[in-house]
Amino acid sequence: MRAWRINWQAIADKNRALAPQLLEQNMRRLRFAAPWIPPINLMHIWLFWQRQPESANEALWRQGILVAHGAMFVFFGALALLAxxxxxxxxxxxxxxxxxxxxxxxxxxxxxxxxxxxxxxTSNITPLLVGCTLVALIFLHRPFSALWLFSLTLALFLFGLQQTQGDPIVLLSNQVNGLSACSIGLLLAWLQWRNFIQIYTQKQRLQAQALLLEEQNQKLSYLAEHDPLSGLLNRRAFNTIVERELLRYKRTRQPLCLLLLDLDYFKAINDRFGHPLGDAVIKRVASLLSSQVRSLDSLARLGGEEFMLLLSDCDREQGLQIAEKLRELMETQLREVDGKAVALTVSIGISYLDAGQSSTYESLYAASDRALYSAKQEGRNRVKVAAPN
Known part of the structure; x- marks a missing residue:
């Protein structure tokens, strides 16, 4: 029995979700269709106005047609303007x-x-068939709304038919034909709704797939430029930034410094505590460095325990002060990581470009590397400076 139960709440939720799209579709169709009706009404009025009635019945019929089309002309003219x-x-x-x-x-x-x-x-009911077809094809109707709408239309038609058709045989025939016309309208309305749901569902699926693809592209783009462990820029992305900053330096002659940082005795941490703690140390260092750099600076992990920092608009003395501050920060903040006494320090090599100098990234990097090597040779946990060739 449960298989036959209707989830009315789900239907109501779906109707609410589709309401904005349904209204917009119907308004768009109304804006297109409404201006076409008044000219058709005028044509009917003109044709029936030309005809002279030959009997009282025909005069009544002609008058009713003229009044109906006149009312339609005013009604749909107003609707076209409102739309x-x-x-x-x-x-x-x-x-x-x-x-x-x-x-x-x-x-x-x-x-x-x-x-x-x-x-x-006459026994003609073509207007009913045309009206039901147009309403079913032009507008979108929810299934239950369409059922009530065409059922009410049929009831009104049968009532009106009783008032104007006196021939029992024709009356029965038109009652059956009216039922057929309303049924055709209902069927078309349901088919239209089904197509609308299929198109809407497919559109939602495509939008979801496009969103997923965009998210995946963003992730791939991020991974292409960032180190997955530390979240910092990788070497390739950092190289691009340095080249761009060197071009800017040629225009502005604003000084810059390049810092190469290397954790002292990091291999011993991996050997003693294992690589998971080594990864935790790398993340901690990345977090500490990120908290100290300015928005205009660039920080990257080159690999292993090596990091590089580009300080824009920063001369030699300022670079030394920043490097010494970072060295002291590492010495005090890396005494313990995840409850393990690691007592790590960092050696830093600096190269710089002051106003009026010229150099390449390769020269800057080589100078920072020389300075770092000098810091290691002199006992580690220190800052050394070297000018690029």
Missing amino acids: WYLERRPERVRLRQLCVSAAIVGTLGFATAISAIDQLI
Whole structure:
């Protein structure tokens, strides 16, 4: 029995989710269709105005047709203007809903009235068939709404038919034909809704896939430029930044410093405590360095226990002060990591470019490397400076 239960809450939630798209689709279709109706009404009015009635019944029929099409002309003319007004006002949700509902009810109401009026001199119910078809094809209807709409249309048509058609045989035939016309409208409306749901679902799936693809591309782009362990820039991305900064230096002659940092005796940490703690140390160092650099500086992990820092708009003396501050920070903050006494220090090599000098990235890097080697040779846990060749 549970398989046959209807989840009304799920249906209501889906209807609420689709309501904005449904309203926008119907408003777009109304804006297109409404301006076409008044010219058609004028054509009917002109044709029926030319005809002179030959009997009282025909005169009544002609008068009813003229009144119905005149009312349709005014009604849809006003709807066309209202739809044009609401085109750039999506916030007027209630008025938009009322506009669409009026168009649907008005179309079926006029189709029913004209079909009933036609019974005065003919058995024709073509207006009802045309109205049901147009409403089903032009507008989107939720399934239950469509069922109520076309059921009410059929009831109104049968009532009007009783008032104007006196031939029992024709009455029965038109009752059956009216049922068929409303059923065709209902079927078309359901098919339209099904297509709308399929297109909407496919669009949502494509949007989700596009979003996922964008996220994956962003992750790949991030991984292509960042070290996965520390989250800092990798060597390739850092090299690109340094080359760009050197080009800027040629234009502005603002000084810069390049710092090469290497953790002292880091291999002993891995050998003694294992690589997991070594990874924790690298993350801790990256966090400490990141907390000290300025927004205009660039920090990277070159690999292993080596880091590099580019200080923009920073001369030799300023670079020395920053490097010494970083050295002291590492000495005090790396005494213990994850409860393990590691007592790590760092050696730093600096190269610099002051105003008026010229150099290449290769020369700067080589100078920083020489200075770092000198710091290691002189006992580690110190800062040394070297000028580029």
